[in-house]
Amino acid sequence: MDVRISAGASEEEASAIAAALAEHVESEVEVYVGDDEEPTVVQEASVEYEDDLGPTEREQLLREEIEEIERGGPEKYKERLPEQGKLFVRDRLDLWFPDGPLFEDGKFAEFDSEDRLPADGLLTGAAEFEDREVHFMANDFTVKAGSMAGKGVEKFLRMQQRALKSGKPVLYLMDSSGGRIDQQRGFFANREGIGKYYYNHSMLSGRAPQICVLYGPCIAGAAYTPVFADFTVMVEGMSAMAIASPRMVRMVTGEEIDMQELGGPRIHAEHSGSADLVARDEEHARKLVSQLITYLPDKAGEKPPQGEPKPPKRSPEGIDSVVPSEPNRGYDMADVIERVVDRDSYFELKPDYGSEIITAYARIDGRPVGIIANQPNHRAGAIFPDAAEKAAEFIWKSDAYEVPLLYLCDTPGFMAGSGVEKDAILEKGKKMIYATSSATVPKQCVVVRKAYGAGIYAMSGPAYDPESTIALPSGEIGIMGPEAAVNAVYRNKLDDINDAEERAAREAELREEYREDIDVHRMASEVVIDEIVPPSDLREELVNRFAFYEGLEKDLPDKKHGTVL
Numbered sequence: 001m002d003v004r005i006s007a008g009a010s011e012e013e014a015s016a017i018a019a020a021l022a023e024h025v026e027s028e029v030e031v032y033v034g035d036d037e038e039p040t041v042v043q044e045a046s047v048e049y050e051d052d053l054g055p056t057e058r059e060q061l062l063r064e065e066i067e068e069i070e071r072g073g074p075e076k077y078k079e080r081l082p083e084q085g086k087l088f089v090r091d092r093l094d095l096w097f098p099d100g101p102l103f104e105d106g107k108f109a110e111f112d113s114e115d116r117l118p119a120d121g122l123l124t125g126a127a128e129f130e131d132r133e134v135h136f137m138a139n140d141f142t143v144k145a146g147s148m149a150g151k152g153v154e155k156f157l158r159m160q161q162r163a164l165k166s167g168k169p170v171l172y173l174m175d176s177s178g179g180r181i182d183q184q185r186g187f188f189a190n191r192e193g194i195g196k197y198y199y200n201h202s203m204l205s206g207r208a209p210q211i212c213v214l215y216g217p218c219i220a221g222a223a224y225t226p227v228f229a230d231f232t233v234m235v236e237g238m239s240a241m242a243i244a245s246p247r248m249v250r251m252v253t254g255e256e257i258d259m260q261e262l263g264g265p266r267i268h269a270e271h272s273g274s275a276d277l278v279a280r281d282e283e284h285a286r287k288l289v290s291q292l293i294t295y296l297p298d299k300a301g302e303k304p305p306q307g308e309p310k311p312p313k314r315s316p317e318g319i320d321s322v323v324p325s326e327p328n329r330g331y332d333m334a335d336v337i338e339r340v341v342d343r344d345s346y347f348e349l350k351p352d353y354g355s356e357i358i359t360a361y362a363r364i365d366g367r368p369v370g371i372i373a374n375q376p377n378h379r380a381g382a383i384f385p386d387a388a389e390k391a392a393e394f395i396w397k398s399d400a401y402e403v404p405l406l407y408l409c410d411t412p413g414f415m416a417g418s419g420v421e422k423d424a425i426l427e428k429g430k431k432m433i434y435a436t437s438s439a440t441v442p443k444q445c446v447v448v449r450k451a452y453g454a455g456i457y458a459m460s461g462p463a464y465d466p467e468s469t470i471a472l473p474s475g476e477i478g479i480m481g482p483e484a485a486v487n488a489v490y491r492n493k494l495d496d497i498n499d500a501e502e503r504a505a506r507e508a509e510l511r512e513e514y515r516e517d518i519d520v521h522r523m524a525s526e527v528v529i530d531e532i533v534p535p536s537d538l539r540e541e542l543v544n545r546f547a548f549y550e551g552l553e554k555d556l557p558d559k560k561h562g563t564v565l
């Protein structure tokens with residue numbers, strides 16, 4: 001109950017009144033003095049029991065055992081953690097779940113064994129995280145470097161199997177040297193052994209979001225969890241993952257390399273693309289995940305939560321000035337995005353990998369959207385193999401978790417040349433086109449400027465069943481750009497013109513004719529696209545279109561699954 005005491009009463013008087021009241025009521029008493037918005041005295045609820053038996057010796061003993069387990073591994077390993085900038089695993093859980101986990105499972109694992117490894121070096125349970133119920137696992141690096149064996153493996157598997165049933169998100173807080181090599185019998189090749197992790201990861205994939213934060217050197221068996229997870233965060237200077245340890249690499253190849261160079265955050269954020277985000281420290285890692293989870297539902301079939309609508313950070317009126325009219329001039333697509341999406345909602349993933357495509361979550365009028373946008377500031381927005389694969393994965397994940405898609409197209413198309421052929425541009429481009437084709441969430445395609453070649457296919461152009469294809473007046477949609485088209489078709493005829501000036505004039509004329517052919521006004525006139533939108537109205541247009549198609553259900557042809565991976 002609340003008690004309001006008028007201005008003039010002192011805090012002592014207020015306390016006395018609260019205490020007197022508390023003798024007569026069992027509920028909490030909160031006392032507000034004067035116009036206070038916060039209570040100055042809080043009387044905890046007091047419940048009187050019929051008997052007053054305290055904890056027994058037996059219970060006391062159990063509590064001591066729990067304390068022993070919760071102290072973790074040997075002190076010498078705990079002392080090393082601060083040097084590495086790392087938290088002890090139970091302090092890490094306090095950071096993630098300030099009120100403690102809702103419950104833990106298997107705390108007594110290996111308690112009765114000869115080694116008595118606390119919790120077998122692996123904690124599992126459930127918790128509330130940002131008002132969501134989640135399953136979690138966390139390695140204790142002070143116990144055999146977080147290596148995983150028998151009972152720890154069983155706990156991990158049981159947690160995943162429970163997540164499969166409950167359909168609640170899973171947090172993997174990984175810090176593990178992989179399989180416990182000296183205890184491999186009993187967990188390595190067993191049906192319910194470490195190999196089953198990846199079977200369960202595969203079953204969970206697309207069923208409930210799996211989010212992994214890497215804290216340590218995650219090696220071999222431990223390194224597949226981050227790549228199976230839907231989203232992975234690495235921590236600067238702390239985390240690394242690799243298929244084999246530096247010691248193993250030295251033995252196999254003779255290469256001398258340390259863990260950071262082998263698989264530190266820069267390697268996976270810039271080269272392999274396995275890290276979605278890199279955090280500065282443990283606190284920052286938690287913060288990133290707390291933002292990320294706001295764009296995701298608990299499980300497949302549910303919609304992601306709506307946020308509070310906010311105006312964009314920058315004025316939508318500036319869009320036309322941001323996008324240059326010259327088709328080959330660079331600009332930062334993020335400047336357009338920030339004028340379209342709600343303030344503080346733009347959340348980019350894999351920013352340093354395949355950067356010619358931006359993949360980001362954001363909200364438009366409170367509704368989560370997944371954005372796939374070409375970045376003209378990087379490689380002129382041409383799509384390279386890594387970017388195509390990054391976009392394909394992002395589209396798949398967004399579709400699996402019911403996040404509608406917004407494509408912002410400004411690309412000269414897929415990159416050409418022997419380098420990209422070797423890097424499988426056709427194979428990886430196919431994945432992006434396949435992901436776009438098979439996504440059944442609402443899709444909106446905006447032609448911001450260039451949409452050349454198969455770029456317009458990958459970016460969900462008219463043939464890809466978008467709910468609409470709209471364009472800014474700067475848009476151009478063509479099989480290729482004017483320079484390339486004239487060069488391809490008229491080169492011989494142009495070379496026949498001896499006079500250089502005359503040749504240049506004819507070339508300019510042909511380019512202009514071609515440009516008229518690919519102008520969005522012609523495309524709109526032929527209703528290839530649905531609308532040309534004044535740039536200042538783009539946000540409003542998207543608010544209306546996403547709102548209208550909310551809840552849209554689309555079916556794919558009846559089949560087991562596609563064959564593109």
Ligand SMILES: CC(=O)SCCNC(=O)CCNC(=O)[C@H](O)C(C)(C)COP(=O)(O)OP(=O)(O)OC[C@H]1O[C@@H](n2cnc3c(N)ncnc32)[C@H](O)[C@@H]1OP(=O)(O)O
Binds near residue numbers: 177180221
């Ligand atoms: C399928 C698979 O996953 S196979 C597993 C492949 N994993 C590996 O090869 C990793 C082997 N481990 C290492 O390279 C190193 O331990 C690192 C880099 C992970 C960590 O190095 P450090 O922080 O210096 O820890 P350190 O090597 O001192 O190990 C601490 C303790 O954990 C033990 N340990 C570390 N990794 C393992 C492991 N995978 N299996 C069994 N015990 C291990 C060490 O023997 C040591 O035990 P002790 O306290 O009884 O002496």
